[in-house]
Amino acid sequence: MKKKQKIDLLERTLVLIKPDGVERRLVGEIISRFERAGLRIVGLGIVKPTKELIDRHYPKNRAWIENLGYNTIKTAEEAKLKIDLQKDYGVKNVYELGLKVRQWLIDFMSSGPVVKIALEGPMAVSVVRKLVGKTTPYLAEPGTIRGDYSIDSPLLANLEKRPIKNLIHASGNLKEAKYELKLWFKKSELL
Numbered sequence: 001m002k003k004k005q006k007i008d009l010l011e012r013t014l015v016l017i018k019p020d021g022v023e024r025r026l027v028g029e030i031i032s033r034f035e036r037a038g039l040r041i042v043g044l045g046i047v048k049p050t051k052e053l054i055d056r057h058y059p060k061n062r063a064w065i066e067n068l069g070y071n072t073i074k075t076a077e078e079a080k081l082k083i084d085l086q087k088d089y090g091v092k093n094v095y096e097l098g099l100k101v102r103q104w105l106i107d108f109m110s111s112g113p114v115v116k117i118a119l120e121g122p123m124a125v126s127v128v129r130k131l132v133g134k135t136t137p138y139l140a141e142p143g144t145i146r147g148d149y150s151i152d153s154p155l156l157a158n159l160e161k162r163p164i165k166n167l168i169h170a171s172g173n174l175k176e177a178k179y180e181l182k183l184w185f186k187k188s189e190l191l
């Protein structure tokens with residue numbers, strides 16, 4: 001196989017250690033998990049993001065936003081809690097509820113320092129998602145970063161009108177990774 005083809009097999013992905021991870025002094029521990037798995041750091045920095053940057057970071061498409069809203073409704077239903085969209089959240093439908101959750105995310109992610117890490121390796125996007133674990137801390141398996149270090153409940157988060165604290169963001173797929181790496185790093189900041 002030619003060298004060029006070998007390089008094409010490597011993926012790059014973005015990890016953000018969210019303000020809760022930085023506050024809890026878990027930066028070193030989290031980075032070492034990725035290094036231990038064999039991923040290579042090709043970009044690294046600490047920033048206090050603006051609301052504008054976070055707004056550009058999270059998707060704006062209807063399906064993604066509605067999914068955030070559905071998550072909140074599902075969480076309440078599972079806990080047998082009745083929610084009144086208008087009274088409890090001041091919204092009319094699931095899309096508007098998703099927009100609310102998205103706004104909580106923007107406020108939280110811009111509330112403190114965030115560590116940005118660009119990682120490279122074969123199948124890096126899936127490998128990183130696997131190491132990070134499921135979105136909801138109590139469903140994340142032991143051995144994953146979220147499973148080992150986070151304990152937040154979606155119900156509590158929604159009652160407190162804030163996002164689930166799960167320490168990390170990791171790009172969901174290769175397309176997201178390409179977009180996010182460009183958003184968070186200048187070309188000259190990446191190896």
Ligand code: ATP
Nearest residue numbers: 068071072101135157162163164166168169170172
């Ligand atoms: P991330 O994009 O942060 O890596 P993810 O891809 O596992 O996480 P997404 O569906 O993209 O999950 O949601 C983005 C983030 O929004 C989650 O990590 C979580 O912090 C928060 N979140 C998602 N749904 C809700 C909800 N219904 N209520 C509160 N917070 C939520």
Ligand code: MG
Nearest residue numbers: 169170171172
């Ligand atoms: Mg995501």
